[in-house]
Amino acid sequence: MHFAHLPAGYITSKLFVKKFEKRKVTAKTFIQWGMFGAIAPDLDFIYYVVDHSKHDHHQFYTHFPFVWMVLFFLSLFALLLDFNRGRTMAFAFIFTFNGLIHTLLDTIAGYVLIFAPFADINKPFTLAHYFPWDEGFLELFVILWALYLWKKDKILGVFSKIGSSLNMIE
DSSP states (O other): SSSSSHHHHHHHHHGGGGGGGGGGHHHHHHEEEEHHHGGGGGGHHHHHHHHTOSSOOOGGGGGOHHHHHHHHHHHHHHHHHHHTTTTTHHHHHHHHHHHHHHHHHHHHHHOBBBTTTSSSOOOBBOOOGGSSOOHHHHHHHHHHHHHHHHHHHHHHHHHHHHHHHHHHHH
């Protein structure tokens, strides 16, 4: 995936934001943390540029699903133990959840070291061998879904106006 990580972060953050209203999080800040988490694994590009592309950037620890799984479960555990109902743990949860989603999306389009750092680092894994899909269509679907969630009220408003206009024709 090249372009769908940020929209996927928006989608998951938008779907979870209602669950955290009791924690007094603002939707905008919650979604921003989620979108930052969605691109956080790609921060290894900084080293990738310095390294002059000698390694595939999916070989860095920021792209190990195990790392994001551990961070996600730690944030989930802390969230469940946070009796003060603070915002910090909600932000940590959505950040790490979207980082985990990023690594899983990378298995659809490219190679990821699923069992790293415990397995042989030279054996990458991809779901592309098992499912007949086109990466471009999947990315387009995610982007269109994010655009729909972003402009949902306006889209529904347009269709309701069209519907009321059609009633006047009869």
